[in-house]
Amino acid sequence: MRIKELDHLIEESFGSEPDFLIPDDFAKKIMNELVRRTQWKADLVEYFNITSFLIFLLTIVAVTYYFANKDTVIQVITLISRNLLQTIFIFLLVNFIFFADRVLLRFLFNRWRIKE
Amino acid sequence: MDDHELIRQILNGNMNCFTFLVNRYRKLVVHITGRLIQRRDEIEDVSQEVFLKVYQNLSKYRNDCKLSTWIATIAYNSACNHMRKYKKYDETIPDDSSILGSLKEFKTTEYEQIDFHRYIRDQIELLPVQYRTVITLFHLDEFSYNEIEQITGMAEGTVKSYLFRAKVILREKLKFIVDENSLKMVKEISNEN
Numbered sequence: 001m002r003i004k005e006l007d008h009l010i011e012e013s014f015g016s017e018p019d020f021l022i023p024d025d026f027a028k029k030i031m032n033e034l035v036r037r038t039q040w041k042a043d044l045v046e047y048f049n050i051t052s053f054l055i056f057l058l059t060i061v062a063v064t065y066y067f068a069n070k071d072t073v074i075q076v077i078t079l080i081s082r083n084l085l086q087t088i089f090i091f092l093l094v095n096f097i098f099f100a101d102r103v104l105l106r107f108l109f110n111r112w113r114i115k116e
Numbered sequence: 117m118d119d120h121e122l123i124r125q126i127l128n129g130n131m132n133c134f135t136f137l138v139n140r141y142r143k144l145v146v147h148i149t150g151r152l153i154q155r156r157d158e159i160e161d162v163s164q165e166v167f168l169k170v171y172q173n174l175s176k177y178r179n180d181c182k183l184s185t186w187i188a189t190i191a192y193n194s195a196c197n198h199m200r201k202y203k204k205y206d207e208t209i210p211d212d213s214s215i216l217g218s219l220k221e222f223k224t225t226e227y228e229q230i231d232f233h234r235y236i237r238d239q240i241e242l243l244p245v246q247y248r249t250v251i252t253l254f255h256l257d258e259f260s261y262n263e264i265e266q267i268t269g270m271a272e273g274t275v276k277s278y279l280f281r282a283k284v285i286l287r288e289k290l291k292f293i294v295d296e297n298s299l300k301m302v303k304e305i306s307n308e309n
Binding site for chain 1: 131134135138139142146147150151156159160163164167168171232233235236237240251254255256258283286287290291
C-alpha cells in the first residue's frame with residue numbers, strides 16, 4: 001500500500017512542470033526569423049527572375065539585330081572574343097553589383113534590424 | 117479556434133494565426149527539446165528551428181494524426197538530430213544498475229528544504245535519454261502509448277517497459293522513505309509546494 005503511495009507521488013512528479021525558461025518574446029523572435037528567411041528567398045527568386053529576363057531580352061535583341069544587320073553583330077562577337085577576360089570580368093562585376101543591391105544588402109540590413 | 121481552422125488560416129497567409137499556434141504548442145516543444153537536449157542555452161534555438169520546420173511543412177500535414185503529435189514528432193526528430201550532431205545521443209540500451217548509482221540521494225534530514233517534485237525532476241535529468249523521452253511524452257504531455265510510438269518510433273511494449281523501469285529505479289532510490297511518517301512528511305511537503 002505504501003509503495004503504491006510512493007509510486008503515485010513519483011508519477012505526480014513526472015507530470016509536474018519543469019522549469020525550462022523560454023523568453024516571453026519567443027513567438028516574436030520566430031516571426032522575425034521567419035520573415036528574414038522568407039524575405040531572403042523572395043529576394044533571391046526576384047534576382048534570378050530579373051537576371052533571366054534581362055538575358056532573354058538581350059538574346060532577343062541580338063537575334064533580331066542579326067537578321068537586320070548581320071555585320072554589326074559579327075563585329076560585336078569578334079570584339080567580345082578578342083577581349084574575353086575583360087568581358088567576363090565586367091559581366092561578373094555588374095552581376096555582383098546587381099546581386100548586392102537586390103539580395104545581399106537587404107539580407108544584411110534585415111539581420112542588423114533584427115539584432116537591434 | 118480548432119487546429120483544422122488554424123492550419124487553414126496559416127496556409128492562407130494569416131501570420132497572426134501562426135503566432136497563436138506557436139503560443140499554443142510552445143510548452144510541448146520546449147518540454148521535448150528541453151528534456152532531450154538539457155542545455156539551456158540550446159533549447160531556445162532548437163525550439164525555434166522546430167517551429168520554422170512546422171511552418172515550412174504545414175502544407176504537407178495530413179489529418180492522419182493530431183497536430184500536437186505531428187509537432188511533437190518534428191520536435192523529437194530535431195532534438196535527436198541536434199544531439200547526434202554534437203555526439204551526445206547515446207542510443208545504447210540503458211543499464212539500470214549503473215543508472216541507479218548515478219542518481220543523487222534524497223536526504224531525509226533535508227525534507228524541510230527539499231521540494232520532492234523538484235528532486236524527482238532533477239533525477240529525471242540524470243536518466244538516459246530514452247527514459248526521459250517517454251516520461252515527458254506520457255506524463256507531462258499526456259500522449260497515449262500509440263501516439264508515443266508514432267512520435268519516437270519505439271514499440272508500445274518498449275515505451276511501457278521504459279516507463280516502468282524509470283519508476284522502479286526511482287522507487288528503489290526512495291524505498292527508505294516508505295515508512296508511515298516519512299511518506300506522510302514527503303506528501304505534506306509536496307502538497308505545500
